[in-house]
Amino acid sequence: MTPRQRLGQHFLSDPGILRKIADALDPAPDDVVLEIGPGKGSLTVVVAPRVRTVIGIEADRRLAEQCRLRIAECGMTNVQIVEGDALRAAWPALVNPHAAWKLIGNIPYNITTPLIEKALTPPYPERIVFLMQAEVAERLAARPGSKSYGGLTVGVQAQARVERLFAVRAGAFQPPPRVDSAVVRLTPLAEPLIPPGDVRAFRRFVTACFSRRRKQLRNVVAGALARPAAAVAAGLASLGLDPAARPETLAPADFVRLLRWSATL
Numbered sequence: 001m002t003p004r005q006r007l008g009q010h011f012l013s014d015p016g017i018l019r020k021i022a023d024a025l026d027p028a029p030d031d032v033v034l035e036i037g038p039g040k041g042s043l044t045v046v047v048a049p050r051v052r053t054v055i056g057i058e059a060d061r062r063l064a065e066q067c068r069l070r071i072a073e074c075g076m077t078n079v080q081i082v083e084g085d086a087l088r089a090a091w092p093a094l095v096n097p098h099a100a101w102k103l104i105g106n107i108p109y110n111i112t113t114p115l116i117e118k119a120l121t122p123p124y125p126e127r128i129v130f131l132m133q134a135e136v137a138e139r140l141a142a143r144p145g146s147k148s149y150g151g152l153t154v155g156v157q158a159q160a161r162v163e164r165l166f167a168v169r170a171g172a173f174q175p176p177p178r179v180d181s182a183v184v185r186l187t188p189l190a191e192p193l194i195p196p197g198d199v200r201a202f203r204r205f206v207t208a209c210f211s212r213r214r215k216q217l218r219n220v221v222a223g224a225l226a227r228p229a230a231a232v233a234a235g236l237a238s239l240g241l242d243p244a245a246r247p248e249t250l251a252p253a254d255f256v257r258l259l260r261w262s263a264t265l
Contacts (some may be wrong), residue, residue, distance in 0.1 A: 010173040012106055012131070013042050017168055022046045024129045024165055024185050025104050032095050034125070036086045036105030036115065041067040043106060045074050054079045055094050057086045087114055092123055106131040109177070113152060116140075116186075117203075120159045122196045124188035128160070137164050137182035149248050151210040155203050158193040158252040160186040193256045205259050209247045217250070218243035225262050235261055 012018065021043060025033065031051040038044045038056035040063060048054045048071075056079065058064040064083045071079045082094065086105075095101040103125040107115050112132050119128050135148075140156050141164040142148035156162060163185040170176040194202045208224035217236060222229040233243040239257055241250070250258075 010106075010175060010177045011039055011042065012168070012173050013040075014172050015046075017172055018043050018046045020166065021104070021106075021129060021131060021183055022050065024183060025102055025127060027051045027102070032101040034091055034095055034101055034103050036103070036107050036130075038067050038081060039063050039106070041070040043104070044079060045070065045076065047104065048074075048076045048079050052078060056081045057084055057089050057094070058082070059085055087111060087118060091118070101125050103128045104130070109133045109136075109179075112136050116152075116156060119186070120156065120188065121199070126188075128186040128188075129183065130186075131168060131181055131183050133177075134167060134180040134182040137184045140164070140184055140186075144251050145249050150213070151203070151207045154206045154210075154250075154252045154255050155199075156186065158202065158256060159199070160188045160192075162186055193253055194259075198259070202256070202259055205262070206255050209255070213247045215246075216243065217241065217245045217247060220247050221258060221262075225265065227262075227265060231265075235265075 025047070027033065027047060027050040029050070029052060032053045033047055033051050033055070035044060035047070035054055035056040038058050044054055044056055044067065056067065058067060058081055061083055064081050067081050071081070082089070103119055107130050109132065113136070116130070119125065138148045139150060139152050141162045142150070142153045165183045165185055168181040168183065170178070170180055205224055209220050212220045212223060218229050218233040221236065222232040225232065236243045239261060241254060241258075
């Protein structure tokens with residue numbers, strides 16, 4: 001079957017890599033697993049024997065049918081393949097009535113960020129394991145002050161523990177993508193740094209700050225909040241933050257403090 005470029009289809013079939021991805025989910029017999037883009041079912045058939053239920057969301061009707069046939073040939077009765085757009089599907093409704101669930105997938109590179117944001121929208125899965133573009137994986141796991149550290153980093157780390165587990169070379173896929181990939185595990189925090197109701201505002205604020213990442217913090221925050229630089233500088237000092245610092249030097253918790261402080265202006 002010819003992969004569809006518009007859907008970002010790159011099929012992985014290496015048994016060792018597939019097993020490592022499944023292991024990263026820490027599957028248990030009572031688990032309900034939602035899989036994004038099961039494709040030909042290569043990962044599905046590795047995960048399914050280790051859990052109670054797998055529900056796959058596949059946008060390509062051809063692949064959904066092929067995956068169902070493969071599942072049937074393997075004699076697996078605990079897998080359901082749903083045709084649809086993973087970004088539009090109501091994930092909690094698909095896993096209902098199960099309160100706890102896990103999320104896995106070899107996700108299309110062109111919708112990686114929106115899928116991550118959706119995955120970190122309550123109700124949270126217990127664990128998320130995504131195979132994604134290596135560059136994005138580096139950004140997710142970056143530390144303050146590093147080149148890869150940015151708005152996506154802060155938004156995700158404020159809600160989840162990030163682990164970049166291992167790299168997957170382009171040659172492991174068919175067809176090979178133009179970039180290398182990596183497996184990332186996200187574990188939603190029991191107590192996120194930012195309340196769910198404030199996540200959108202937080203993301204907008206952080207994005208605005210990093211849009212001017214080379215400027216000093218006093219000017220960046222003043223622009224993001226539309227407040228005088230002098231007043232912002234005084235506020236930063238009261239928080240123990242250097243007004244002359246750059247945004248990429250701040251930890252996620254510092255951005256949370258800044259947003260909460262801005263609400264008092």
